[in-house]
Amino acid sequence: METKAVKNAALQSYQLLRLVWNRALRYQVSLRAAHLTLATLLAAVPIITIVFGILRLTPAMVAMQDSLVAYVEAHLAPGSSSTVIPYLLSFSEQTKNLPAAGIATLILTALLLLNSFEGSVQAIWQIKQRRKIRERLLTYWAILTLGPIMLAVVMSLYGTLLSYQLTGNYIPSVLEGLFEFSSYVVYFLLLFTINFLTPNNEVKVKLTAISAMLGAIAIVLLNSVFANFAQFFASYQIVYGAFAALPIFLIWLQVSWLIILLTVSLNATLHKLDRYKEHSKLE
Template sequence: MQVKNAKKATLQLYHLIRIVWLRALRQSVSLRAAHLTLASLLAAVPIITIVFGILRLTPAMGDMQDAFVGFVEQHLAPGSSDTVIPYLVEFSEQAKNLPAAGIVTLIFTALLLLNSFEGSVQAIWRIKRKRKIRERLLTYWAILTLGPILLAVSMSLYGTILSYELKGIELPNLLSKAFDLGSYVIYFLLLFTINFLTPNAEVQLKLTCASAVVGAIGISILNTLFGNFAQFFANYQVVYGTFAALPIFLIWLQFSWLIILLSVSLNATLHKLNRQPKTDELE
């Protein structure tokens, strides 16, 4: 009986992976990831400027700016972020000196990236009805605000646990495990936010959580692989110098967007299979 159940579960998992992959192929997910990668280069400075502006709203969050930058350099794009991120932060600081028209242009650039991402999500979900402009702006603003706030809260808890460990205070096993999974939890929260808010459809918490978990595992594996190939990147930098950080960062960004869009495809597929007996509205 256990063997039969195992075979059935394996077949169901294979069937799910196949459906997700076919959905991703039909919607040209790899091309969409490449488009979002290029759009991210244009929108990186505006988004960082907006995030820093939100983190400066309160003194408690303002103190987290350096911790935020340190976290990004440590956990995102291993092998290149320590070169690329400082430049982006410097550009962001210079952006504060722009006139009003320039600031509006920066915000518009960030909104274009979010609009492009939303279009990809709606296409993957096969949703034809579009949101009204007001609803889009509210969704974009929620992503730009909730993302940094969730990250700030997570980093605050992370820093509190770290301070206890440095003081030699013994923590419960649950908190110790949470400390070890700190970066994974942050990946999960960010993926859950965009997977829950972006689709213009009824979204279930349980299915979205499952998709965010898979996506967070994928990004964690990606960062582990990049970290393990640090020596390869070092050899690459011998030839290209500081410029080597840019192509490495682009490769990481491309794969990151691919994983994000695959998690969106998984989320859409799970909702489709869950609603199939009742309705076919996602087709």
């Protein structure tokens, strides 16, 4: 009986993976990931400017900016973020000297990236009805706002844990284990937010959480691969010098977007299967 159950579970998993892969091929997920990678390069500075602008709204979050930057450098694009991110932050600081029209253009660039991502999500979900402009702007603002706030909260909790460790206070093993996987928690929350808010459809929390969980694991594995095989990129550094960080960052960005869109494809497939089950029960 157990062997049969394992075989059935393996068969169902294979069928699910095939459905997700067919959906990804049908809606050109790899091409959309490449498009979003290019759009991200254009929108990186505006998004960083908006995020840091949000963090400056409260004194508590301002104090966490340096810790947040260090956290991002440690967990995003291992092997290249320590070179690329300081440049992006420097460019972001220079936006303070822009006139109002320039700042409006930067904000528009960030919104265009989110609009492009939303278009990809709606296509993968096979949703033809687009949101009204007001609803889309509110969704974009929620994504831009919740993202940095969640990062700030994780950093705050992480700092609290560190202070407890330094003072020798007792910390429950569950909490300690959770903070050891802080990067996984951040990825999960970000993937869950964009998968839950972006589709213009009824989205279930459980199915979205499953998709976000698998996507978070994939991104953690991706970062682990980049961190462990950094020595293979040494030849790029010999030829390109500091510029070698850019192709590494681009590869990481492309694969990250591919993982994100695959989680969207998985989420859409799970919801479609769930609707079939409900329809069959009604019949």
